[in-house]
Amino acid sequence: MRGPVFRLSAPSGEPDRSTCPSCAAPVPRWPGVRCAQCRGRLGTPMALELPTAAVLALLLGRFGAQPDVVALGFFAVLGVALAAIDIAVQRLPDRLVLPALPALTIALAAAAAIGHDYGAFVRALLGGVVMAAGYLLLALARPGQLGGGDIKLAALAGLALGWLGWHTLLIGGSLGFVLSAVFSLALLAARRITLRSAIPFGPFLLGGALIAILASGH
Ligand SMILES: [Zn+2]
Numbered sequence: 001m002r003g004p005v006f007r008l009s010a011p012s013g014e015p016d017r018s019t020c021p022s023c024a025a026p027v028p029r030w031p032g033v034r035c036a037q038c039r040g041r042l043g044t045p046m047a048l049e050l051p052t053a054a055v056l057a058l059l060l061g062r063f064g065a066q067p068d069v070v071a072l073g074f075f076a077v078l079g080v081a082l083a084a085i086d087i088a089v090q091r092l093p094d095r096l097v098l099p100a101l102p103a104l105t106i107a108l109a110a111a112a113a114i115g116h117d118y119g120a121f122v123r124a125l126l127g128g129v130v131m132a133a134g135y136l137l138l139a140l141a142r143p144g145q146l147g148g149g150d151i152k153l154a155a156l157a158g159l160a161l162g163w164l165g166w167h168t169l170l171i172g173g174s175l176g177f178v179l180s181a182v183f184s185l186a187l188l189a190a191r192r193i194t195l196r197s198a199i200p201f202g203p204f205l206l207g208g209a210l211i212a213i214l215a216s217g218h
Pocket of ligand 1: 020021022023024025035036037038039040
């Protein structure tokens with residue numbers, strides 16, 4: 001994921017990053033940790049690899065032999081990449097989120113077919129719709145808090161959470177707001193931000209969803 005994360009970590013409205021930030025040499029589609037030209041670092045070493053490995057290890061420990069481990073692993077790996085981009089440039093690129101919606105749906109359909117659990121698949125589809133609708137209503141009620149990217153990401157998280165159950169969807173859908181509020185209060189208390197600062201919501205949505213997934217009693 002280092003390649004897509006590097007390319008898409010460009011502010012909204014600007015072209016993808018395609019050159020080294022130090023020497024402006026072109027960066028290959030699947031770059032290493034360092035620029036081939038000047039050996040400058042392309043992003044923080046291990047900032048993606050360690051969280052991805054940790055999240056996959058947790059999922060494998062929880063869902064190891066279940067047919068849905070592939071779909072949930074896909075959601076988790078993509079989630080780490082999306083969180084990294086959102087932290088870097090405060091956006092959740094459609095080019096990652098939108099193709100992930102059908103991809104995760106297909107992966108869950110495969111898990112449903114293998115496990116003969118079509119009820120869970122229907123619930124996943126409903127979960128995606130319900131969570132996106134809930135976030136859309138919140139965005140309309142409190143403009144400026146949630147962006148369009150957060151609503152599309154909510155649809156993606158709703159698929160994974162709904163698959164595991166309505167209880168998991170409820171916890172995962174709301175936990176992001178709790179985490180975000182706690183984080184904001186801590187930063188306010190430490191005077192690192194002001195009340196007007198915008199904090200990206202995607203990492204909290206994804207973190208809340210991951211906690212709910214790992215805690216699910218499925
Ligand atoms: Zn360079």
